[in-house]
Structures are given as C-alpha cells and as structure tokens.
Amino acid sequence: xxxxxxxxxxxxxxxxxxxxxxxxxxxxxxxxxxxxxxxxxxxxxxxxxxxxxxxxxxxxxxxxxxxxxxxxxxxxxxxxxxxxxxxxxxxxxxxxxxxxxxxxxxxxxxxxxxxxxxxxxxxxxxxxxxxxxxxxxxxxxxxxxxxxxxxxxxxxxxxxxxxxxxxxxxxxxxxxxxxxxxxxxxxxxxxxxxxxxxxxxxxxxxxxxxxxxxxxxxxxxxxxxxxxxxxxxxxxxxxxxxxxxxxxxxxxxxxxxxxxxxxxxxxxxxxxxxxxxxxxxxxxxxxxxxxxxxxxxxxxxxxxxxxxxxxxxxxxxxxxxxxxxxxxxxxxxxxxxxxxxxxxxxxxxxxxxxxxxxxxxxxxx
Numbered sequence: 001x002x003x004x005x006x007x008x009x010x011x012x013x014x015x016x017x018x019x020x021x022x023x024x025x026x027x028x029x030x031x032x033x034x035x036x037x038x039x040x041x042x043x044x045x046x047x048x049x050x051x052x053x054x055x056x057x058x059x060x061x062x063x064x065x066x067x068x069x070x071x072x073x074x075x076x077x078x079x080x081x082x083x084x085x086x087x088x089x090x091x092x093x094x095x096x097x098x099x100x101x102x103x104x105x106x107x108x109x110x111x112x113x114x115x116x117x118x119x120x121x122x123x124x125x126x127x128x129x130x131x132x133x134x135x136x137x138x139x140x141x142x143x144x145x146x147x148x149x150x151x152x153x154x155x156x157x158x159x160x161x162x163x164x165x166x167x168x169x170x171x172x173x174x175x176x177x178x179x180x181x182x183x184x185x186x187x188x189x190x191x192x193x194x195x196x197x198x199x200x201x202x203x204x205x206x207x208x209x210x211x212x213x214x215x216x217x218x219x220x221x222x223x224x225x226x227x228x229x230x231x232x233x234x235x236x237x238x239x240x241x242x243x244x245x246x247x248x249x250x251x252x253x254x255x256x257x258x259x260x261x262x263x264x265x266x267x268x269x270x271x272x273x274x275x276x277x278x279x280x281x282x283x284x285x286x287x288x289x290x291x292x293x294x295x296x297x298x299x300x301x302x303x304x305x306x307x308x309x310x311x312x313x314x315x316x317x318x319x320x321x322x323x324x325x326x327x328x329x330x331x332x333x334x335x336x337x338x339x340x341x342x343x344x345x346x347x348x349x350x351x352x353x354x355x356x357x358x359x360x361x362x363x364x365x
C-alpha cells in the first residue's frame with residue numbers, strides 16, 4: 001500500500017476551512033491571580049499602550065507542567081529574576097539554554113548584546129544611581145522605579161530594595177559591574193545600584209487651582225535641577241502643598257531634582273502650565289493674590305498681607321522674574337539685604353519668603 005507522504009504544516013496566514021486556533025484571550029495569565037497594585041501616591045506612567053498591570057512584565061513565563069517556557073530558562077538568582085530590557089541600558093541578562101547548544105544562535109545573541117550595550121556616557125535624565133540616592137527614592141516612592149539594575153553578587157545585600165521595587169511592578173535585572181559603570185558614566189560611582197525612573201505624570205493645572213492650596217508656588221525660568229529640588233524641599237518644609245512649573249525654559253522632574261529635594265517631591269502636587277502670564281490671570285480669577293519675588297520689589301516681604309490667599313512667583317537664576325510676569329502680578333516683593341551682595345539664590349529667597357508667611361500666619365492663630 002502506497003503511503004501518503006507527510007508534509008510539514010503549512011506556514012502563512014490561515015485560509016478558508018482551516019481550523020480556528022484557540023483565542024489567546026482565554027489562556028490564563030502566566031503569573032496567576034490579580035495584578036499587583038500600583039504605588040498609590042506617586043503619579044508615574046506605566047508602559048504606554050498596555051492594558052495589563054506593569055507587575056505582569058517581570059513574572060517568569062512557565063509551561064503548563066510548571067517548568068520554564070519552551071526554548072528558554074529564566075533563572076532565579078538570589079531573588080533576582082534575570083530578564084532582558086533592550087530599550088534601557090541594553091543589558092541582556094537572560095540566558096537561553098538548548099540541548100546540545102546552538103553555536104549560530106549564541107553568536108547571533110553575542111552580536112546583538114554587543115550592539116545594545118550602552119556606551120560610556122553621562123547618566124541619562126531618567127537615571128539615578130548610588131546606594132543612598134536609590135534607597136531614598138525607593139523609600140519615598142518605590143512605584144517611581146521602572147527598572148532596577150543590581151550588581152551581580154549583591155542580591156542579598158539589596159534584598160529589601162529588590163522586593164519593594166517588584167511589589168510596585170518594577171523590573172529587577174542583575175548586571176555586571178562593567179555594565180553598571182557604563183550606564184552611570186565613567187566619572188560616577190554606582191555602588192551596585194542603578195535605577196531607571198518612570199515618566200512623571202503632572203497634575204492638571206486646573207485641578208491644582210481648584211484645590212485652592214495656600215500658599216501656592218509658581219516657578220518660571222529655573223533651569224538648574226538642584227535649585228528646583230532645593231526649592232521643593234524648602235517649600236514642603238514651610239507647609240506648601242502644591243507648585244506649578246512653567247513648561248518652557250524651566251526644568252521638570254528629573255532624577256537630580258528628586259535627589260536634591262530629599263523626598264519632598266513625593267508630598268507635593270506638581271502641575272505644569274504653558275503661558276505663565278495667562279496662568280497668573282487664572283489664579284487671580286480663582287481668588288489668589290499674585291506676589292512676584294524680585295530684589296527690586298517696592299514692597300518688603302515682611303510688610304506683605306499674609307491673610308490673603310497667596311501665589312508666589314519665582315524667576316530664573318540669572319534674570320529673575322520676567323517683566324511680562326511682573327505686570328501680571330499684584331505685588332512685587334523683595335527681601336531687604338543687609339550686606340553688599342544684592343540678591344539671594346532663588347531657592348534661598350523662596351525659603352525666606354515662605355517661612356515668613358508661615359511664621360506670621362502661625363502667630364495669628
């Protein structure tokens with residue numbers, strides 16, 4: 001009897017009459033159970049275009065028998081699940097094991113890794129490194145970290161940090177010292193930890209205005225992230241609960257700002273505005289009295305009526321508050337100088353003004 005030759009399964013798009021494959025939507029999730037919750041207090045964006053919780057992105061894929069998925073073994077080393085993330089840092093830490101090996105596949109992976117490795121360069125704007133800075137960030141807002149790179153062999157030392165980041169849906173990757181040094185920059189000391197922050201999600205300006213925070217701080221033209229961080233730290237310590245940052249010519253929330261604020265950024269409602277002059281008009285319509293801080297102000301900060309709802313405007317480090325912004329302000333207030341230097345650093349001026357308001361309001365109570 002002549003045997004019918006067996007043909008390999010046809011590749012390509014399905015045709016009419018082909019059996020319909022089972023829907024992928026009916027398959028259970030790899031991790032099982034409900035997705036882990038997001039960090040409730042810090043507004044950071046997850047992966048765009050994904051309907052699933054970011055927590056699912058770091059769970060190991062397993063087959064129905066409980067083993068690793070076909071063609072791949074994801075190792076668990078010291079509590080750190082080794083995964084690949086080519087978009088950030090280009091570090092490939094996942095290992096693929098095949099029976100008998102695959103030399104061509106190994107060579108191809110090696111070439112891909114070589115192309116993806118980060119070059120010696122200063123740290124990116126979304127990167128923070130060092131034991132204390134990363135620990136402070138995790139302690140304040142573990143949900144702010146998208147990826148945590150941990151030095152190979154230091155998993156036990158950073159077990160608490162690893163657990164906190166994973167709980168909030170972050171990915172943890174074990175990396176070699178050489179790769180961490182390339183990410184942090186040749187002049188920096190990573191100390192075994194490098195973190196990639198999620199994109200910060202600002203509050204809507206209209207929402208911040210409607211919440212009627214008093215006093216409110218408007219920042220226009222501050223370009224040094226350390227100054228912005230120091231302003232945020234002083235503002236939070238003085239009782240400020242919300243700030244508005246100009247979208248143009250002003251630095252936003254970056255890892256340097258986060259580090260310089262010493263955790264204050266977590267406790268602030270932060271919004272951005274486009275046209276500052278128009279934003280000030282909106283504040284005045286909502287019942288605020290706008291005070292521009294400038295050395296040339298004709299009103300002393302110590303004579304300001306603090307019983308009103310106040311919005312303070314801070315200008316750039318060099319030129320101060322812009323003229324168009326001064327024209328939109330109700331008062332131009334200055335801090336009397338007693339020495340030969342005519343002005344203070346913008347973060348120091350903000351601290352003096354805000355604490356003076358807090359002192360006078362406390363004395364009234």
